[in-house]
Amino acid sequence: MEKIRIGVSTCLMGEAVRYDGEHAHDRYLTNTLGQFVEFVPVCPEMEAGFGVPREPIRLVGNPASPRLMTVNTKKDLTDSMMTLARKRVRELEVEDLSGFIFKSKSPSCGMERVKVYSASGRPVKKGTGLFAKAFMAHFPLIPVEEDGKFHDPRLRENFFERIFTLKRWRHTLAMRKSLARLVAFHTAHKMLILSHSTKHYREMGKLVGRAKGKKITDIYNCYESLLVEALGLRATVKKHSNVLRHMMGYFKKQLSSDEKQELLDVIRGYHDELLPLIVPITLFKHSVRKYKEPFLATQLYLTPHPLELKLRNHA
Numbered sequence: 001m002e003k004i005r006i007g008v009s010t011c012l013m014g015e016a017v018r019y020d021g022e023h024a025h026d027r028y029l030t031n032t033l034g035q036f037v038e039f040v041p042v043c044p045e046m047e048a049g050f051g052v053p054r055e056p057i058r059l060v061g062n063p064a065s066p067r068l069m070t071v072n073t074k075k076d077l078t079d080s081m082m083t084l085a086r087k088r089v090r091e092l093e094v095e096d097l098s099g100f101i102f103k104s105k106s107p108s109c110g111m112e113r114v115k116v117y118s119a120s121g122r123p124v125k126k127g128t129g130l131f132a133k134a135f136m137a138h139f140p141l142i143p144v145e146e147d148g149k150f151h152d153p154r155l156r157e158n159f160f161e162r163i164f165t166l167k168r169w170r171h172t173l174a175m176r177k178s179l180a181r182l183v184a185f186h187t188a189h190k191m192l193i194l195s196h197s198t199k200h201y202r203e204m205g206k207l208v209g210r211a212k213g214k215k216i217t218d219i220y221n222c223y224e225s226l227l228v229e230a231l232g233l234r235a236t237v238k239k240h241s242n243v244l245r246h247m248m249g250y251f252k253k254q255l256s257s258d259e260k261q262e263l264l265d266v267i268r269g270y271h272d273e274l275l276p277l278i279v280p281i282t283l284f285k286h287s288v289r290k291y292k293e294p295f296l297a298t299q300l301y302l303t304p305h306p307l308e309l310k311l312r313n314h315a
Contacts (some may be wrong), residue, residue, distance in 0.1 A: 001040040003161065004167050005096050007135075009103035010043035012147055014203035018045045021053040022273040024103060030221065033160075036306050040095050044108045045136045048084040058115040059107045063126035068107055078130070081108060085134035092135075097142055098170075099163040102132050104146035111136070111146050141166070141228050153314035155234075157277075162231040162306040169227060177216045182218045182223060183208055191301035193230050200230035236247050241271040244280050247296060254291040263287070 059066035068078045082135035102109040114127035187314040194201040269275040
């Protein structure tokens with residue numbers, strides 16, 4: 001698979017484009033993720049012509065529809081930002097983005113809990129950056145996240161699992177639509193979907209199982225909606241533990257009593273948060289190879305993204 005393209009706030013790449021002439025370099029993004037991802041940097045404040053350094057700006061007024069104002073001179077920059085945002089999201093349509101990583105707390109790029117100031121100067125953390133809001137409205141199916149969330153290894157793993165899964169879905173969409181291709185995609189992603197939502201796992205299985213004779217375009221569209229919904233639900237320790245126990249069922253006849261106990265002990269250790277997810281996953285992959293288990297050998301749940309990213313080492 002070619003490098004995945006992800007949009008990113010320019011300051012996170014180490015570029016000195018912030019209002020004070022500084023950057024917010026995130027070395028995990030550039031040094032680790034950069035081996036597998038091609039970044040498309042965007043700095044809406046720079047691209048709107050606000051310059052560097054520049055007077056600080058903030059959101060003011062109604063959190064649902066705030067204005068973008070300079071802090072000291074009270075200049076209203078809302079129209080300039082929205083003109084740039086509408087133009088930029090249209091330009092990004094051709095970039096084939098699989099995700100976007102925004103700078104948190106920014107009045108232009110913050111996804112959530114951005115400060116919005118009242119007339120009295122009192123802030124509430126209920127806003128969304130104007131560019132981020134425009135982007136999410138224009139690209140509702142593209143996974144988005146803020147840089148601050150990457151400090152939580154489970155949220156980070158969830159985000160990139162969504163990105164790589166939806167990229168594989170795009171590859172499927174690029175081919176001629178057929179029930180056989182849909183079945184192949186769904187079969188390979190069954191355990192991954194289950195790790196996000198039992199409800200969606202069942203609904204998607206029924207959709208694919210009853211698709212014969214129906215209009216394939218409608219089936220694809222419905223499947224995509226369910227896939228995006230499922231991936232949008234966080235895969236938790238409890239959900240992963242459920243999947244791991246479910247996968248044990250495929251080894252009922254092969255595993256010795258000692259091997260079964262070892263797997264159970266490792267799953268319990270993960271469930272009790274004494275072990276990272278990579279430990280039971282590695283043991284399962286060993287068992288799949290040893291016993292040549294055909295169904296689990298196809299499951300992208302076991303390797304949903306490059307191992308070099310080490311996303312499950314701390315999840």
